[in-house]
Amino acid sequence: MALTLNSRIGSLVSSCCFVFLIGIFCWIPNATSATISLDSDWSYRWGDSPFDEQGSPLWSQEPFDSPEWQAIDFPSNPPERKGQTNVWYKTSLPHGQWTDPVLYIYSVDLIVQVYLDGLKIYEFGEFDQEGRGAFAGWPWHSISLPEGFEGKPIYFRIFSDYSDIGLWGEVKVMEKPDLILFILSSSLKDRLIFAFCVLIGILAFIFSLFQSHNRTYSYLTLFSLASAGMIIGESQATQLIYNAPMFWRYLAAMSYFTLPIAISGLLYYWLANTSPLFRMLRWIRNTHIVFLVLALVLSLTEIVRLSHFYPAFDALFVVTLISMLVLIVPQHTKLDTTQTLIVCAYAVYSAFLLIDMAVAHGFIAWWRFPVSVGALLFSMTLVVISILHFNQTQKALVELTLSLEQKVIERTEKIQRYALREKERARLLALENKKMRALEQLVEQLHKCTELQEALQLLFKRLPALLKPLPATVRFNSVRDRMLPSALTPQSILSFSIKVDDATDKSYVCAVIEIEESPLVHDDTINAISLFISRAADRLGITLSSIKLQEELQQLSYEDALTGLKNRRFFDELLKRESMIALRQGTPLSVLICDIDHFKQFNDRFGHEAGDMALKSLADCLLTHFRETDISCRYGGEEFVVVMPAASREDAVRRAKQLILDVEKTPIEYLGQSIGTITLSIGIATWPETVDSPSQLLKQADTALYQAKQKGRNRVEHEICL
Structure with missing residues (x-):
């Protein structure tokens, strides 16, 4: 009944559109006299x-x-x-x-x-x-x-x-x-077509609200309203209603520029899945959207006059029309009846637009060419197609209703079977809750471990008890060095690995938990057990990886990655500790700050990799030059500091001068060849000879370093000139 009613409505609308079209074509405006x-x-x-x-x-x-x-x-x-x-x-x-x-x-x-x-x-x-x-x-x-x-x-x-x-x-x-x-x-025909296009746009918009999944009506709304805007903007009668030429010109221009957006968008939505070539229609649509935005912004800001966009758009539109025809014509055998109607209507409308362009640019003698009729023909074709689509949708809804009724029957049977398994699932849930509590307790105990080996020993001891009475077995890694690869790999899809990751994203498997399959155990039970073991394996792996990472971070926190020397964080703690020892024992304490001269120019000339080689070379010199009790650290960039416990100013100056000589004689090797040498500037401060408090050592040494730089570099300074 509903399909019959929709069919009658479609026929009535189509008949009205046909009569409307014949009336427009047959109507001729009355000629005026005395002209x-x-x-x-x-x-x-x-x-x-x-x-x-x-x-x-x-x-x-x-x-x-x-x-x-x-x-x-x-x-x-x-x-x-x-x-x-x-x-x-x-x-x-x-x-x-x-x-x-x-x-x-x-x-x-x-x-x-x-x-x-x-x-x-x-x-x-x-x-x-x-x-x-x-x-x-x-x-x-x-x-x-x-x-x-x-x-x-x-x-x-x-x-x-x-x-x-x-x-x-x-x-x-x-x-x-x-x-x-x-x-x-002379404008009556345009006003009638304008009203028709607005009516189509309103109806299409209403349909789009009820069928938001179908973009056909959205594009139809855009096309109809753009056609209406172009027609009314070009109509001479509008000037009698509101004498604002630029307002009507902007309305006509923006509507005209919107037409290819609606056409290409509609064709892309309907035809994109029939051939990959039709996906180029999306590129065409997006190109015209960019053109529309640029035309509006640049003309409103008076950067480019609106009139200048017309020739550019006409050229772009011709290329667009040709491109769309080239895409569609070779694929016409793959089109269904609806799509063929679209292509034919598009071809007719394109011909109207091309003739109108030829008249506008003087290729054809001027006459009142009815380009609005082309828009009307295309709009009416889309209306007929939309009605056909609507009827097809109604038919599909009836078929969907019958299908849903059958699915309801099948779903009822599944619910009954589901109820029988619910008791088993409740039992598994209680067991899972119990095991989850035991897992949390194990994770809490693992977090108390400070080393990975200690955590692994605890895991190997407690994990088998955690899995009982589940139908699962566990195999452990027998490799002595736990971070080396092993032959311990999962044997089936019901195997779950416990992996440990280190700071370099390397990982190894420390254990594999495998579920024992049995025809007596229901699939839902297996799935529930698999889910629990999968979560447990992930949780244990994350916990062990965290312990491993903390262990590695503890090792790396005081060491400079490039030079291997201690870093600034270690130096700050070291200086505090050595200052307290010096105060308590009354022994001298010297601090040296070393800075590579013209290091930026060295980097600019040879590159940052060569600069890194220079930093490493200086670090090697520091390690071999000073006493075992002296500690060298990388302070930052090209600056290094040396803490010399129980060293007087004389001892510190002597070693610093010798260091300058050694560094100046040491060539820098890069890519198998020597690229020259570097020089140092060194500032020295000693307690109690040059400062009143060990807390002033670093600042005093830095001031001495500055004076060394000011006096020509490649030297040692230990006395502050005020």
């Missing part, structure tokens, strides 16, 4: 006329047959433009019996001033001192003619940096009431 077309006997002159003090153009004061003017049939795009942006046109106004005469112009590229008897009688746009101006839209123009205009020459001053320059379309002298009736009648 004279000015489509011949024009003259043009490139450049801009000078003006006298009263603001009258001097060119209008010359004889009408001046040889400076060239004849032209219609005042648009004269020859030999050569990049010029200013042109004047003139013609003689016709004789006749007039009551309220006006000069009607379809459009102007781009701005115009009209002069009669040396006086300006009309202006559209604003001319600056250089005779230039900004784009102000493409409205139609109604210029009131004063009494006695018959037979007089009329002059048009034009500026255009657009591809076209001059008047466009048609120029007529007619009565003002006739002009209004002419505008209303």
Whole structure:
């Protein structure tokens, strides 16, 4: 019943659309009387006329047959433009019996001033001192003619940096009431198609709300509203309602630029799965979205005039149309009936758009080409297709209802079987809770271990008891060095490994837990046991890895990774400890700060890897040069510090000077060859000889190092010059 009703609704809508289409094609606007077309006997002159003090153009004061003017049939795009942006046109106004005469112009590229008897009688746009101006839209123009205009020459001053320059379309002298009736009648078809497209857009939007999973209606809404915006923005009647040319031009332009987004998006949604080539339609859609955004932003900010986007868009649109046809035509045999209708409607609509472009760019003589009819044909085709899709959806819903009823029956049987297993599952849950508590206790005991070997011994002792009475066995790694690879690997899909990871992301398997399969044990039971053991293995592996990581971090926390020396953290603690010992025992304490001279230039010249080799070479010298009781540390960057317990200033200076000599003689080896040597600057501070407190040693040594740098580098300083 529902399908029959939907079918009747679809037929009714299709019939109404057909009748509406026939009415539009058969309707012809009534011709107006007392109208004279000015489509011949024009003259043009490139450049801009000078003006006298009263603001009258001097060119209008010359004889009408001046040889400076060239004849032209219609005042648009004269020859030999050569990049010029200013042109004047003139013609003689016709004789006749007039009551309220006006000069009607379809459009102007781009701005115009009209002069009669040396006086300006009309202006559209604003001319600056250089005779230039900004784009102000493409409205139609109604210029009131004063009494006695018959037979007089009329002059048009034009500026255009657009591809076209001059008047466009048609120029007529007619009565003002006739002009209004002419505008209303010639725009009636566009207004009807606009209303139809808006209606389609509203209906499609309503359908999209109820079928959000189907993007067809969303794209149909976008296409219909974009078509409506383009049609109403181009309609001449809108200027009678709201005289804002740029508003209507922006509406028409943005709607026009949106059309390929809707078309390519719709085709991509319907055809993307039929061939990988159709996925290029998404790229086409995204390209036009970027163009639309750029056109809107750049034109509103007046960086680029809106008129300049039309030629670029037309070229892009032609490439888009050709690309889409090239994609679709070779695949036409793979298209179903609905998709074929889409392609045919798209081809017809494309032809309308191409003809309209040809008229706009002067490839075809101007006439009122009904491009809105192309939009109507495409929209009506999409409506018919959408109705067919809607009917198919309703049929699918009926089939889905029957399928759901069958699934309900099957689901009821499954629930009954599920209830029988629920008791077993409850028992397993209680056992799992008990084992989880035991697992947490084991993890807590493992966390108390400070070494990995201690934790592994505890695990090997407690793990078998944790698994009882589950049907599972455990195999342990017999490799003595637990971080070496072993042959201990899982033997089946029901095996779970306990892995230990170190700081370098290396891992090894310390144990494997395997579940014993039995036909007497239900699959759900096996799954529950597998889940518990999997979680337990992961939890134990994470715990052991944490212990291993803490063990490694403890080893690395006081050591510089590059040089192998102690780091700054160790030095800070060492200096505090040695300062307390020196104070308590009354023994001297010396601190040396060493800095490589011009290390940045060394890095820039030989590279950072060579710089690292220099740091390692200096670290080796420090380890071999000082006493066993002296401790060398990397303080940071190219700075090193040496703590010398029980060393006087004389001892520290002597060793520092010898260190400078040794370092200067030691070549730096990089990539198998010597790249030169480095030099050091050293600052020394000694308690109690140079400072009052051991806490001042580091600051005093740093000040001495600064003085060594200031005095030429490659030297030792131990006395502070104030």
